[in-house]
Amino acid sequence: MSHVMDRLAEVVRRQMTPLCVGLDPRLDWLPRTLTAKHSDRVAACEEFCLRVLEIAAAQVGVVKPQSAFFELLGADGFRILRTVMHRARDLGLFTILDVKRGDISSTAAAYAEAAFDYFVADAVTVSPYLGRDSLDPFLEAARKKGRGLFVLVRTSNSGAGQFQDLCCGGKPLYEHVAEAVASWSKENVGALGFGDVGAVIGATRPEELRQLRRMLPGCWFLVPGYGAQGAAAGDVAGAFGSEGLGAVVNSSRGVVFPFQPADVDWEEKVERAMRRSAAELQVVAKMNRISSEIS
């Protein structure tokens, strides 16, 4: 069984870009060519997601379906999310299931089972507020199955600092969480030096990203906030370690909905938006330079 973060590095290297495609489907934004074809919008949503996955698989190594937008569709949405996760896996994509769960003991174990067994996620996002023992059931399940976690450390919303910046013993709360994540991650390190617990760190504060990169050299970062949320590619430069590894940068709306519902060429627009973001981030991560040095 390969280490989860070695598998992540492998797909990022293979596609030569740290871009992660965030799949947040919205019924109102679906292309009309699909809604016209199906009797209900949920079926159109499923086809949309699967077509976006095909386009993504040609260009990136990582996708991050956002559970909320599937849960919103009820039981059908849950079924579609499962189909999407399995298809992504079949396409060779590394899947991060974005659920930000956080609960205790047997409840946490139930969430872990849902994420890793039902949805076959490679990694899952979790919340740290309840402390390490609340993450143990997730970690146990992940380690048994070769999967991983991304723990919320510093989020990308403008009000993130309300609690995350509270100064506790000379440093902000998020640094305490970061140190904990670094220590948990060291418990199971892969061949490339990265542990199986990563950190979610928003792109919206470049200096913090740099500082956290120094603090957590053995942790992969999942970086939201790039694209539609406001951060530019240059803002995430500090997230990468050597060889352009150590971070995946998520874009959702910017690459999945770069079209109007009436556009018949929506697939080309998605393909182009992904290609542009993938290339932009390749440069920022210096993966193009590294590749030319290798070749």
Add this chain to the structure above:
Amino acid sequence: MSHVMDRLAEVVRRQMTPLCVGLDPRLDWLPRTLTAKHSDRVAACEEFCLRVLEIAAAQVGVVKPQSAFFELLGADGFRILRTVMHRARDLGLFTILDVKRGDISSTAAAYAEAAFDYFVADAVTVSPYLGRDSLDPFLEAARKKGRGLFVLVRTSNSGAGQFQDLCCGGKPLYEHVAEAVASWSKENVGALGFGDVGAVIGATRPEELRQLRRMLPGCWFLVPGYGAQGAAAGDVAGAFGSEGLGAVVNSSRGVVFPFQPADVDWEEKVERAMRRSAAELQVVAKMNRISSEIS
């Protein structure tokens, strides 16, 4: 449209107990009389949940389905959870959907829509780590529909203190969260003086419960940790304000699974366990004394 916490007070008063029945169904623990009757265990689970609801509705005012145990069953579980939530509402029960979600902007709005529209929850549990702006979409939806939130403040797991007890500016993180909850709750106060944002506070530290009661006189508490999790009824005495209001005390396994799968009289055992816990908490909340004073 009545205020959500006035409705909560009404059902608690009507049943004269602050007991909240936590619905965490587990396939392995279902009564054999039900698993034998159905071709699949998911159908048995659904019947089990609905029968437990009927028993609960005769004795308590509040139920708290735990989403994780339904999600574990996939799309079927999501469908059952919806059926359970709607049935609970039809039976006059106040429903707290325990999901502990926490995410930002449109994602938070999607979770809120799922909770309040698809699942028709009266209230939903949320995590504070991302700050107030992450809760705004939940609050907006709740206020539009007359629903409420319970924010994690102090959880009942043994490792809860790892971050929640970190001292920030002379007081622990959980007190900062508690103060924020108190302030958010004041934005929409019902006739009985309680705001629409409650707090999740574990039963496992009686002195903290008392202290938080003093700090948050206008907030309902959702108190986990009583029963199978280890806290006794006496431990939660500090959670109540005057007239026995201000707190609902959750028991899950202790009242929903007080039997062995082979027991044919499982329904009587559930009914007895609920009656015992309901009465025990009625005494602790002094609702029996208040009632006799009124009558």
